[in-house]
Structures are given as structure tokens and as C-alpha cells.
Amino acid sequence: MKVFPVLAVLLMLMSGCSGYRMTSNVPPSSKDSAIESYPILVTERDLEVPYDEIGPLEVIIRPASPFGAAPTERQARFGLMQKARDIGATAVIKVVFKEQFDLISWGHIEARGIAVKEQ
Numbered sequence: 001m002k003v004f005p006v007l008a009v010l011l012m013l014m015s016g017c018s019g020y021r022m023t024s025n026v027p028p029s030s031k032d033s034a035i036e037s038y039p040i041l042v043t044e045r046d047l048e049v050p051y052d053e054i055g056p057l058e059v060i061i062r063p064a065s066p067f068g069a070a071p072t073e074r075q076a077r078f079g080l081m082q083k084a085r086d087i088g089a090t091a092v093i094k095v096v097f098k099e100q101f102d103l104i105s106w107g108h109i110e111a112r113g114i115a116v117k118e119q
Contacts, residue, residue: 004075023057024083040081041091042113049118054089062108078110089115 032104041047059079069106080092 015093022078023062024057036088040084040089041093042077042080042084042095043091043093044095046093047091047116047118051091051093052119054087054115056112057083057087057089057092057115058110058112060083060108060110064105066106068089070099070107071109073109075110076109080111080113083100084115087115088117088119091116 002095057080059076061075061079063069063071077095080095084090084092092113092115095111098110098112099107100110101107
């Protein structure tokens with residue numbers, strides 16, 4: 001029965017293409033928020049216009065399996081946009097990205113910033 005071990009290894013390798021997992025300090029939204037709903041600015045700087053601070057925003061993007069590719073800054077930006085929209089923010093400022101390695105996910109990217117709403 002040499003087929004079973006080969007099939008098991010093949011399934012494990014293919015599971016690396018299954019996407020990413022995101023965790024955040026913002027609970028999941030009960031509404032469907034498409035990325036095109038309204039633009040969310042994600043920037044490492046401060047805004048030059050008046051705004052109200054909503055609060056800190058954090059997302060951690062991990063591969064779905066240890067065999068998946070390391071997540072990218074682009075995926076972390078997208079995660080920040082989704083969570084910012086869920087809490088009614090129009091921008092995320094002072095964003096910092098940090099790539100880390102751990103044995104659980106074999107690497108992840110963490111993005112932190114401050115969610116704000118322009119006045």
C-alpha cells in the first residue's frame with residue numbers, strides 16, 4: 001500500500017496553497033463589507049487633515065498551513081482596511097509592519113496602527 005504515504009504527502013503539500021488566516025483586536029463583523037465600499041487610507045504617517053481617533057487597530061496574518069508562503073505586507077494592508085471599515089474608520093495612520101517567525105505558523109506579519117475617522 002505505497003499509494004497512501006504518497007497521497008498523504010501530496011495532500012500536505014497542496015494544503016500550502018489554501019490561503020491565510022487573520023486575527024485582530026477587532027471582533028468579526030456581522031455585515032458583509034466589500035473592499036470597494038469606500039476607500040480606506042493606510043499610511044505610515046499622520047494625516048494633515050483633522051480627524052477623530054477611534055483607537056488602536058492590529059491584525060496578524062498567518063499562512064493557513066506550515067507549507068504556505070509567508071504573508072506579505074499587501075495582505076496585512078488589506079486586513080487593516082477590512083477591520084477599519086468594520087469599525088467605521090476612514091484611515092489607519094502610523095502603521096508599523098513587523099514580520100516574525102514562530103513555530104506555530106512558520107512566520108507571520110503583524111500590522112499595527114491607529115484607526116481614525118476624518119472630520
